[in-house]
Amino acid sequence: xxxxxxxxxxxxxxxxxxxxxxxxxxxxxxxxxxxxxxxxxxxxxxxxxxxxxxxxxxxxxxxxxxxxxxxxxxxxxxxxxxxxxxxxxxxxxxxxxxxxxxxxxxxxxxxxxxxxxxxxxxxxxxxxxxxxxxxxxxxxxxxxxxxxxxxxxxxxxxxxxxxxxxxxxxxxxxxxxxxxxxxxxxxxxxxxxxxxxxxxxxxxxxxxxxxxxxxxxxxxxxxxxxxxxxxxxxxxxxxxxxxxxxxxxxxxxxxxxxxxxxxxxxxxxxxxxxxxxxxx
Numbered sequence: 001x002x003x004x005x006x007x008x009x010x011x012x013x014x015x016x017x018x019x020x021x022x023x024x025x026x027x028x029x030x031x032x033x034x035x036x037x038x039x040x041x042x043x044x045x046x047x048x049x050x051x052x053x054x055x056x057x058x059x060x061x062x063x064x065x066x067x068x069x070x071x072x073x074x075x076x077x078x079x080x081x082x083x084x085x086x087x088x089x090x091x092x093x094x095x096x097x098x099x100x101x102x103x104x105x106x107x108x109x110x111x112x113x114x115x116x117x118x119x120x121x122x123x124x125x126x127x128x129x130x131x132x133x134x135x136x137x138x139x140x141x142x143x144x145x146x147x148x149x150x151x152x153x154x155x156x157x158x159x160x161x162x163x164x165x166x167x168x169x170x171x172x173x174x175x176x177x178x179x180x181x182x183x184x185x186x187x188x189x190x191x192x193x194x195x196x197x198x199x200x201x202x203x204x205x206x207x208x209x210x211x212x213x214x215x216x217x218x219x220x221x222x223x224x225x226x227x228x229x230x231x232x233x234x235x236x237x238x239x240x241x242x243x244x245x246x247x248x249x250x251x252x253x254x255x256x257x258x259x260x261x262x263x264x265x266x267x268x269x270x271x272x273x274x275x276x277x278x279x280x
Contacts, residue, residue: 023177024105024215025049028132029056031217031225037100040124042089043107047073047082053103054082061094063087090116094124104133106213109152118168127220131169134177134215135161141212161214169218173225176211 028034029052036058041050044062046069054060062084064070070086078084087093089104090113102121111117121131138155142148149155156164158174166172217223 020177020213021049021105024134025052025103027175027215028101028103029053032101032130032132034101038098039101039103040092040094040099041103042092042121043104043110044073044084045069047077047084049103049105050082050084051077051079054079057081057101059083061085061099063089063092063094065089090120092120092124096123097126098124100126100129102129102131102133104131106134106136108133109135109155112153114154114164115167118165122168130217130219130223131165132215132217133165134213137161137176137211137214156214158211158214162216165216165218170220171223172216172218173223175215175217177213177215178211 034053034057039053039057039060041053041060041062044050044064047062050060050062050073059081060079060083062070062073062082064073064084064086065088067086070084073084085093089107089111102125104121108114108117121133125131135156136142136149136152138157138160142155162172162174217225
């Protein structure tokens with residue numbers, strides 16, 4: 001299967017993208033008490049993360065809109081308590097109130113109708129269920145770093161992301177993820193000492209730091225998370241600046257290799273030439 005930088009393929013990808021992706025699933029496994037729970041990984045991609053969840057969950061479901069990804073997941077990351085399905089995140093092919101936990105990493109920014117997506121997640125979750133969802137922080141990911149991801153339909157600033165999720169769930173806790181020499185996940189704001197449950201946040205009282213990715217844990221019940229948690233997946237790199245340069249350049253190179261990028265470049269190249277003629 002073709003690697004685009006958007007879909008992590010453990011058998012092909014190494015370095016920064018590996019640390020980034022694995023640390024999210026590590027957070028879900030250790031933070032949410034998934035033992036004996038039914039877990040849904042929506043937009044599961046190649047299934048590596050769904051298989052990690054299935055190591056502890058009673059049953060895990062991986063849903064992806066791409067049949068190619070589902071076929072790859074079934075061939076490479078299968079377990080007895082794991083089911084892969086082809087389906088749209090805005091029309092999840094599962095029954096109402098059928099899962100305890102929904103995991104959705106780096107998906108919502110690819111969708112035009114983000115409200116429908118969250119409504120579908122709410123539909124399949126049980127009343128006391130929990131969602132863990134991540135998305136790039138537009139402020140740093142696009143504005144500060146001046147990058148443009150051709151696969152993203154609508155990126156969200158931190159406040160927008162929190163407000164959108166809180167419009168569907170009563171309680172939410174915000175985490176940030178930042179690339180260092182690996183991938184660091186940490187609580188953005190806590191209102192109670194570490195030995196107590198992590199407190200809820202609202203858009204009014206939070207003072208977010210600049211994280212490359214935002215991660216929200218949300219539910220309609222008060223959240224009792226597994227302690228004060230941060231995860232770090234190490235990626236050996238001598239210099240942070242080199243790491244960051246490798247991180248963004250590798251994603252751009254992968255994007256340029258795809259047939260869709262090459263076709264678009266071929267179609268638009270004449271217009272760029274014409275634009276250059278009138279530039280003064």
